[in-house]
Amino acid sequence: MFDRFGMITLTRFSKVGGIVDELLAGRFVASRCTRCGARSFPPRADCSECRSGEFEFVEISRRARLLSYTTIHAAPTGFEDQVPYTLGVVELEAGGRAMACYGETLPVDSELGTPVSVVPCVRGKGDGLRAYYTLERREEEADG
Amino acid sequence: MFDRFGMITLTRFSKVGGIVDELLAGRFVASRCTRCGARSFPPRADCSECRSGEFEFVEISRRARLLSYTTIHAAPTGFEDQVPYTLGVVELEAGGRAMACYGETLPVDSELGTPVSVVPCVRGKGDGLRAYYTLERREEEADG
């Protein structure tokens, strides 16, 4: 399941593989410990607060701010056709951070601190299916 | 240079890469420390006795005895088309040991201790050139 997450497959199996289904349904989710309620993005199967291994996915806000970014000119395997591509790290309003590629709407020269949205995306079908998210432009007062 | 040694390439560069030229010339050689005279098969660039890094190749007898062997049915990458193949370890009369595949003349059910010869072989050309050695049958009193 997890092998469909992201732009290429590196990790095939994970207890949080269900994130793929959530993204396919258009939901941006964090994990939530069902014992103590601690939330995490990126999702974790095991709670860093109380060590419980029971969790659920909860939908969270897509609202975020740009923390840093880089435009990559020397690509690793699987990204050769993308260069140059821009990768950003964002601080989520719901807590936690995400790394993702810039979507079409986010200008490459956006300043640090710029409001962005983390938007679920699906590409391909069958064996070629990929579920991921991109960083998109967000108007300051608009919601995700 | 060393990338031509053996049936497949794993090690591309070595100070003892010259063994390939020796095998191409039909010579079975050991390394010899030019300071203290210590010989080694497999060859070593650095002397285990005196730590000198100066060595030369010296031709040695092909005479050997079978120490152990196995017939391999589950092949690794590069040997898929060979199964089953038989691999032997021999004790060289000149000192040291060699591992190699059985050549066409050595019966697969030879007993341990059977006299064998270690015979230089060359296969292919250009980029496909391979230099190696095989284990062949030897009559007790004949010379390799």
Add this chain to the structure above:
Amino acid sequence: MRRVAVIGTGHGRFGVRKDATVQELAFEAYREAVDEAAIDPAEIGATWVASVPEYQKQRSLAGVIQEYLGLNPRPVWLTEAACASGSAALHTAWTAVAAGLYDLVAVVGCQKMTELETAEILALMGRVGDVQWESVFGSTFPAYYALFARQHMARYGTTREQLAAVAVKNHYYGARNGKAMFQKEASLEKVLSSAPVADPLRVFDCCANADGAACLLLASAERAKSLGGEVVWLDGLGSASAPMSVLRREDLCSLPSAVEASRQAYAMAGAGPEAVKVAEVHDCFTIAEILALEDLGFCAPGEGGPFTLAGETRTGGRIPVNVDGGLKAKGHPIGTTGVSMAVEIVRQLRGACGERQVAGADLGLTHNVGGIGQYCFVNLFRRE
């Protein structure tokens, strides 16, 4: 040097774990160890991660594990000694506590072997030996032990039935271990008639790649005693090497690193093989368990086969060996194995092994071999 105790053990389920990442596997074992020891994780001064890196897509695994366990900023690094990586981590941890650097540390063995594609596994299988002079002729991991087995059979008259008896015994105990990969007995006929891998070894002579994790918590004498109850001590450590290349070994009927490591461990613990009540030995192949029995002094050289066939390595025999199923039935997540062995011995010394329990176990031994013997670690654990 301070005396060092094992105060917590954790062991995940071994097998094909299509449900978890390697760090998620590690967490299962870590959770169990922390809960068992009932300590605050903030006490853990450092962590050593044992894993053989090339099986995982995640590079530099130690960093990911320490983050996932929530143990930053305390130090962590990885130890690798092939199939003995777990014992290398345990040795490192023991030394750090013995030296007085830390009072409480963690050892995490974790390995994910079944996530790679078949082609990747076959490529790794072809690079187990010395790649310069051996692998280029097609040697594989079972092939080396097959060379050992052939010599042992020729010199001592060891038989296929004796080899198979190792597998039969280990499957018998694996069937009684809820964490084992193969929880199913295997008949002598099934072992003898399985498909050939590297003659004379067959499928049932070989252990299987597995996913899985295990964890140990070590502490200084003072901290261990403060927890109350009986303490299990790591009192004897032995560690030695032998030439990587089979072409540089004097003898193919013994692992010289095992002989040397056991000599060190017995001397340090002040106890010989006759005092050992339960042992975990490295049965990556059936012949390997036979060699271990001889190298450790449980029986004379050449006697390993008859000794096994006579049942001396079963519970009730002279020295129960691998009564958790061994690598053969429990599975062999290579970086984890040394840690898993130690977990079993500590639990045996605590009398916590249920129907697999060896009565009166007060001194236990682990024998963990790397590759074809280029490394061997022998450890002695004592309950007191």
Add this chain to the structure above:
Amino acid sequence: MRRVAVIGTGHGRFGVRKDATVQELAFEAYREAVDEAAIDPAEIGATWVASVPEYQKQRSLAGVIQEYLGLNPRPVWLTEAACASGSAALHTAWTAVAAGLYDLVAVVGCQKMTELETAEILALMGRVGDVQWESVFGSTFPAYYALFARQHMARYGTTREQLAAVAVKNHYYGARNGKAMFQKEASLEKVLSSAPVADPLRVFDCCANADGAACLLLASAERAKSLGGEVVWLDGLGSASAPMSVLRREDLCSLPSAVEASRQAYAMAGAGPEAVKVAEVHDCFTIAEILALEDLGFCAPGEGGPFTLAGETRTGGRIPVNVDGGLKAKGHPIGTTGVSMAVEIVRQLRGACGERQVAGADLGLTHNVGGIGQYCFVNLFRRE
């Protein structure tokens, strides 16, 4: 704990070594160290090998190295902490001698990075970070440091010229180090106009993959003093971790593992940054040297750029840094680097560095980072 000294150093030529296997590279450094210390190798009680395994076709390298050095049956294993693997081996060795397990041990850093095919290197480059949540979006090693650089520039006004000044300095010294990969100066213009890699970092902001080996011999105080002459002591060790994932780091303008490791090392050695006369810091990228200057307390947070541009990190400046060329010009055989840093500092403390010598160096520091800071080791060496 016993005090531990460095009694021997060896350093091979770094670069693209199309002449040698990794064990042959290791032997060059080992030979130099043994000859320099003038000891009998039979005295070496154990060896730790530092290397990042995935760059070599040879699996379980430690076994091959120990055999090729002729040190069987003494124990050996490998330590891995990404680019800080060398310091992890040194830490392990220090602990074993300090605990009293051995009187004399060897640390061998060795790495062959240029034997892989380009496709294999590109695949490795794409798995440097957390593969589950980061690498699947195309992150690379320079990309992470680019994220750090971008933040540092935004927060503190650090400039491209200041970053470039690190590279210019390190190439200046590399041109004076016969073992360096790039023994050639680089102008500010050349650095600034080199091709972009991960914006704002360019080719000359990045160190290069290299082949090479280095070796250290450590001994107990008693054994070290018996050799006569001045002794170089390893008196302060610090080692810490930080989350592997950049998504779990509080701040992108500092490596928390470096701050914590240096705190430990200064406390243990009883000396602060003002007492350090020469330092080797982990300049895998130009921004990394700037962060190091700040994390180690050589200058205030945000001052690393101006501090460098003012020449304070050159010989004659406040604290000479990487006067062997650093990773940038010397080359970065990742498993070897931590050992190479220690070799340079020990030689500086002995006054053996010729035109690169720092006058009056009696306390030296190494700062060795693994990956993007998931590991950091800081060590303090003292001549006495």
